[in-house]
Amino acid sequence: MDYRPLTRPAPWTDIPGMESLWPELALPGERPIQVTVTVPDGGGRRPVMDIVTTQDRAVDDFATAFAYAQEADGFDVHVRRYAG
16 A cells, blocks of 8 residues: 555545445435324224325325224324335
8 A cells, every 4th residue: 555545546446345334314304104094893903094105295195094084983093104
């Protein structure tokens, strides 16, 4: 090595196998959100609506899910990060 690392004359392109330790995150507002509506079904709960959306649209999609869910007795609406 004829040069010091802090005075390297070219970009670091010769390091093989460099991968990020963390996966790339979506931009704020574009991260996936899941909105799920469930209703009672015998002894458990049954999903009747499942929407995967972005953070920017989550409020509108929650309103849509809530509007349709009101027609069912005992409905639950859950909003969480989409796990994939």
